[in-house]
Amino acid sequence: MRPLRVLAATGAVALGLGLAAAAPSSAAGTSDVSVLHGVPGLTVDVYANGDKLLTDFKPGTLTDPVKLPEGTYDLAVFPAGEGPDGTPAIKADDVAVPSGANITVVAHLSADGTPVLTPFVNDTSRIKPGETRLTVRHTAAAPAVDVRAGGTPVFEGLENPKEAKADIPAAKVSADVVLAGTDTVAIGPADLDLKEGTNTIVYAWGSAEDDNLDLAVQTISGLHSAPGGVPSGTGGLLEDGLPMPLVAVTVVALAGAAFAGRRAVLATRRG
Amino acid sequence: MRRWWMLVAACLVLAVAAPLGWWLTRPSSAEGVAVTSVGAPSPSASSPSAPASPSASSARPAVPQVTARPATPADGSRPTTNPVSISIPGIDVRAAVDPVGVEKDGSMVIPRSVDRVGWYRYGPPPGSDAGAAVVAGHVDSKAQGPGALFRLREVGVGDRVDVRLADGRTVRYEVVGKETLVKKRLPTERLFARDGAPRLVLITCGGPFVPELSSYRDNLVVVAEPVGGAA
Incomplete structure (x- = not known):
């Protein structure tokens, strides 16, 4: 790609x-x-x-x-x-x-x-639940750059006209672009809301020489996937079968029937 | 002698009637429409009419007109309509709602406190124009006892569900379906779908408890549709 x-x-x-x-x-x-x-x-x-x-x-x-x-x-x-x-x-x-x-x-x-x-x-492939996809593309008349989020380089040494991408936890980040390997800010910082299930594509464009470098943003949403499951109970308190009191009633009733039956048979023989 | 026979008969009737009566009156594990059928896209919607190609002799495809917009970074701040509480008066359910995401293993986060429930914050909030707002909570926990949704299995078709939003509005829903589904085959892509008709999906645990796994085998899923006139 x-x-x-x-x-x-x-x-x-x-x-x-x-x-x-x-x-x-x-x-x-x-x-x-x-x-x-x-x-x-x-x-x-x-x-x-x-x-x-x-x-x-x-x-x-x-x-x-x-x-x-x-x-x-x-x-x-x-x-x-x-x-x-x-x-x-x-x-x-x-x-x-x-x-x-x-x-x-x-x-x-x-x-x-x-x-x-x-x-x-x-890249419109599915993104894992909770994550976002960040794509950066160097399309500016400028040397190689690093792209930082919150001051930490995320993509390093990106050259025109290349791209870099990663799936990361969804978050709001403050992004800027620096000359590769330096702290010299070329563009930004810009606040980006990297939404879950969305590919946010950030373009560095313009010309360093003319001092008009800027960021452009394209988003492609709908790439999310659903959570794997819903683990929502550990107690075992929910009665799925016959409740204990009813089991007791049934057992007592059966025992009573057996007892009464024996007495009835005995009475019949005697009679 | 006859008296003993009558006692035999009475005891046998009781032995049969007790479990039978329980079985007949217990809450049904499924009711109403299939929970995955609500909001499912209609099969005809996916094929837009193919554009007739009027480019007479040209072998190259014709080109439609396009609109453009500024590609400046958006600040992304939008008024939130997160849900804050949920109530199902018919079964005495009332719980605070926390926005939740996913665990490391990709499953939905459920609030630790069993008297709170979680709303899947990556999907649409209740009151959205489209898609499933998913709210899930513990049925119980070993340490804390019964949870907020302990009685969810008693809910019936037509029961009212009110969700209060952060901006003070209340979205009212009516239960249309209830189903118990095996966790391992839970159709999460359908239940968490962010498109289709607006709906509320309530999920907790159900079915037999598996002590070795400290977990229930099934999920109980209830789906409700919005009813007009939000209070």
């Missing part, structure tokens, strides 16, 4: 879990695709296969997930109002969208500041 990188010029990219057997007419499945804009200072229109997908898409905004039919897409990003016939600011041709994946396509700066498109496959 490593992210694949698409350079600004051209290039074919297989999105996600390998090349989909791209029979174009079979619209069998779909994938949930979101787009994040992480290139500072550039409002854009986004085209897919020549159709306008997004208008006036501003830096630091994220689309709602859209169900894209399985297939191959040409993605192009133009400065707002300039498409689709000129030269795109960023483009990626022959992007294969498989079936059943959850993908975020990020328009961002590479480590050296070139605008690129990077598709990431989001």
Whole structure:
């Protein structure tokens, strides 16, 4: 599940879990695709296969997930109002969208500041009860960083355009981003409510040189699972069978019947 | 002589009637609808109409329009509507409610004090628009005796359950089903489902006690649906 990188010029990219057997007419499945804009200072229109997908898409905004039919897409990003016939600011041709994946396509700066498109496959596997999933993605024109929660490094040495993730107990954390191996804060701190059963994806974006580094957050909820059981009694006080007094009554009644029966038989013989 | 025979008959009737009467009048272990059937998604809901692809000659799929929103970190503070107490007047149940999570082994935390009950705080709170609000409590404990939900097995379909929330509101429910389910096969994914119709799920222990395990074999599960007009 490593992210694949698409350079600004051209290039074919297989999105996600390998090349989909791209029979174009079979619209069998779909994938949930979101787009994040992480290139500072550039409002854009986004085209897919020549159709306008997004208008006036501003830096630091994220689309709602859209169900894209399985297939191959040409993605192009133009400065707002300039498409689709000129030269795109960023483009990626022959992007294969498989079936059943959850993908975020990020328009961002590479480590050296070139605008690129990077598709990431989001981990939507089930999360254990009580836990949350934290994913961090380095999509900023900046050197390697450490991501800290409450001052303690959680992910270290993360480079553009890589991601790191972990399932941890659900909690509210104060997160910041520092230059790798240092205490020099590059972004934050920001308060994150890491909810149970949710994948919180944090993007570092912008440019260190232009002093506009920032965080963007995407959440994917509904990944929770139920507790394993409900252990709710250790006493054994609950009577499941016949209560003792009733057992006694039954025993006494049977004994009485036996006694009376013997007397009755004896009386019969005598009689 | 006849008198003895009559005594025999009377004693035999008593010996049969005592356990039979108990058996007929004891609380039933299952009543109403199946507890897993409430709020289950209807089978037709899962297939959205496939978008007809109007891209005439193009071999590439058509693209829908999309909306976008700022991806700034949210502060996540939302007004809480945690439940604080629960009462079932019909069986004299009244207990304080603690928000609880999970134990290390993945099972639901049950408040140690047997006169308190726990609400599974990762699921929806009572009064939500959707999903199962789960409240569980000890039926008893060796050290503390009977718990808050000791009499839960006596609850019947139609009984009222009131849950008081932290903001002062009360959500009223009505019992629709009761079942005793073997713990090892407890359908937790259904009972704790966070989607489907709003409902309250009450869980405690039941069935035979297994002394070697210091535990009951079964869980008693009661499901209730909200009734209009929260007091």
